[in-house]
Amino acid sequence: MLKTIERNGGAPVRIPEGSLLIDGDWRSPSSGEFIDVFDPATEEPIAKIAAGSSADIDLAVQAAQRTFESSAWQKMRPLDRGRLLEKLALLIERDAEELARLETLDSGKPYYVTRNVDLEFTVDALRYYGGWSSKMAGEYLTLSPFVDDGGTYRAYTERRPVGVVGGITPWNFPLGQAIQKIAPAIAFGCTIVLKPSEEASLTSLRLGELILEAGIPDGAINIVTGYGATAGQALVDHPLVRKIAFTGSTATGQRILASAASQMKRVTLELGGKSPTIVLADANLDKAIAGAANAIFPNSGQVCTAGSRLFVEASIFDAVTMGVAAIADELRLGNGFDTQTQLGPLISKRQLERVSGLVASGIDEGAEPLSGASQENRPGYFYRPTILKNGRADMRIAREEVFGPVVLAMPIDDLRQVKALANDTIYGLGASIWTRDLNKAHLLAAQIDAGTVWLNTHNILDTAVPFGGNKLSGLGREFGSEAINAYTETRATCMRLEAPELD
Ligand code: NDP
DSSP states (O other): OEEEEOOTTSOOEEEEOSOEEETTEEEOOTTOOEEEEEOTTTOOEEEEEEOOOHHHHHHHHHHHHHHHHSHHHHHSOHHHHHHHHHHHHHHHHHTHHHHHHHHHHHHOOOHHHIIIIIHHHHHHHHHHHHHHTTOOOOOEEEOOOSOOSSOEEEEEEEEEEOSEEEEEOOSSSHHHHHHHHHHHHHHTTOEEEEEOOTTSOHHHHHHHHHHHHTTOOTTTEEEOOOOIIIIIHHHHHOTTEEEEEEESOHHHHHHHHHHHHTTTOEEEEEOOOOEEEEEOTTSOHHHHHHHHHHHHSGGGGOOTTOEEEEEEEGGGHHHHHHHHHHHHHHOOBOOTTSTTOSBOOOSOHHHHHHHHHHHHHHHHTTOEEEEOOSBOSSSSOOBOOEEEESOOTTSHHHHSOOOSSEEEEEEESSHHHHHHHHHOSSEESEEEEEOSOHHHHHHHHTTSOSSEEEESOOOOOOTTSOBOOEETTEESOBSGGGHHHHHEEEEEEEEEEOOGGGO
């Protein structure tokens, strides 16, 4: 199952090939079909993953349901579910360098990022949710019944796991997103079938090896690779799946929500964004310039909360935009295994074409590039970090998610105008405000219609902080104490008590 290859002068990487993790076993896809995987930095084929079908999804969901109903799973002590997640965290830490190399190979992002950001976040998330497994508390309630029958009425509530979860993940943080679905599902007593993105499934499959090694019960975590339209849709439609946890595009999220409606499936959707970075005239300029660049360029802009619209008070507009352009010009693009590389390629040719097309549309509509706006003349899906000025709110590039290293800058005159412009979008995921004025910071933050507002920082994500979007950026919240609502249902038990000798 594991094929070892040496790439880019780096240490060997073991690539999991061609199988699906179902009921604790690696199985071939029932269709016998496979999907080629390409290194986005070289465009060379590196592996094949199984094209899971609806038949494979059915096997995986049936296994997850059997495990969920088993008395061994139902009776497992909450602390022991947490211990399983801790075992998985330890194994991921043991293999962190290899997993990071695999992620770099599959997604193109620099190794120092996959090792120090993706892998650290993944392990932290496992530990964070592991701690929650023993904290599923309910309430004890005193009732005021309309009957006077000599009894005393009380009720208690408890959180019950929803059942089988379908986790569907994108390609921008593949391993981290997989854990963001798996860890809360297991912590709160659910079982799960994960369908990773066909563009970046390798670390999820390697995770499967570690799930087996950790001794997680068969069927509790199943991994079925394949296309979204077949495997993904089959997971959404399966009647035994009680909840879908999805991260990806708004268009797919809308389709999933519509499909889930007929079965009244629980759904959490983490979708796209068009997040504003707002720089006010009193901001610390150096920090705001670095912050605005850092809001958009990391991971080549393939971040749902990327600050892709830059609003700057007119008096400092040129200084900020030229500063961001200077940072963009200096960023070194390259193969993620090269230690000099700061930005990797985009995930795919399709994504490269989408980003190039949106920038071209912006320029056609009057935007002016201050940096970038071009592909690199070499193999790989590289796009230069780009800042465009002369932006207008009605441009296509101001309204659609680019998901690339591209920011559109617009000057602003006052807070009222920036509030209106920042909220003039179908999205509501993130925003950042750069200012030294506490009054403006908090009062403006309160008026931004977004799930997260950062003050003098951007893209600080922490598993302890609830995360999700307003408007078309999503439904529900993951992370933090709110995750418990996403993976459990409240059950109320109501009772009549009577003991005359105690009256
Ligand atoms: P999608 O939303 O299509 O893909 C995300 C996941 O959903 C993948 O696992 C995909 O499978 C799966 N999927 C696709 N169709 C269905 C379906 N009908 N039922 C169930 N699952 C499905 O995103 P794309 O990869 O197509 O990217 C397109 C755009 O989406 C990007 O340009 C970007 O703007 C946005 N995006 C936003 C993300 C975010 O974090 N908010 C993450 C990724 C993309 P598969 O890929 O295997 O077909």
